[in-house]
Amino acid sequence: MSVELPLWRALTGYRLLTLGYALTLFFLNYREYAHPAGAALYMGVLTLWTLLTWNRVTSAERCTKSFLIADLSIAIAGILLTAVLDTGERIAAGSATLPSIWAGGAVLGMAIKGGWRWAAVGSTIVAVANLAERGAAARDTVHNVVLVWVSSIAVGYIVEVARASERTLARALQIEAATRERERLARDIHDSVLQVLAMVQRRGAALGGEAAELGRMAGEQEIALRTLVAGGLVPPQRSAEQLAEDAELVGAVRTAPAPPAGPCDVRALLAPHAGATVTLSAPGTAVLLEAAAAAELAAAVSAALDNVAKHAGQDAQAWILLEDEPGEVIVTVRDDGPGIPEGRLADAEREGRMGVALSIRGRLRDLGGTAELVSVPGQGTEVELRVPKDRRGSEDTR
Structure with a gap:
């Protein structure tokens, strides 16, 4: 809901309440006016105008500039007519004008519609009319004039700040949505296209001849695609050894079984990873998780094993431990x-190598979970993935 909507509703209530207040003052002092019939005629016009136009101040679209001018004109006319229809003694004593505080509603309408500048113009016009009606700068009149002037400008300024905040929030939400979509696409690219290009580059370099040229082109495309995935930043110049390291085969793209509809057993998705170098430890009973979340979790595990094969070697031993906790799957x-040298992950992200940032941490973040990586040089690496079973709470929190 727009922050302006409560202000328009408050203004509608203000106009109706202040109309009742002005009518009460008029009826209590009816016989004291110099021209009671003229005063009654104006109050009738003010009542009809307020009742017939009450819905014009319920939203910014209905409250047009022409309506605000007409509304302010009726307030100014009532203030100036007070000098004609009331007695000089009552005016000198500081009696209320015919519209009384109803005139403040016209100024507040300009403040909400046009901001503090419109409020300054409207309140200044009302101030001049009040001073002209009184005929002197009496203390109570000046006090009321300053109060209307300051309050209306403050309301107008608050409205402008609220509008700017809404625009900033809307822009931030758009950027967040675009960033999440970009990260999702980047994960898919990293898990498929980049690995295939790396394989072509390595195999082409090994075969030589025309295949070597094809491998070189595949390597160039891999670098360009990594740059795009990383956000369009130009990577630093790297040596031939670094390019060869980038082009190492991570492994054939693992194809996990398609998750069925409804809850899915995470054990079935992790079972294909078990082998001579990978040990899987899982509970004896099914570990159920939402199908989409289970598939993303399995993809994150696959990315972690790819990193093991790439950085620790094909013969490195890996262990997968699946735990079924009451509120989450670990x-x-x-x-x-x-192990991973200190600062290596940050350098990899700057160079466009987004395996950990996107394929692992990005996936878990989108699931409402966490991915913690602990690595000590010479002692291996451990990645802990946590996914909540009830994702609705996580999505509401985000």
């Missing part, structure tokens, strides 16, 4: 490789 992937 998967731990540990290896006995050399």
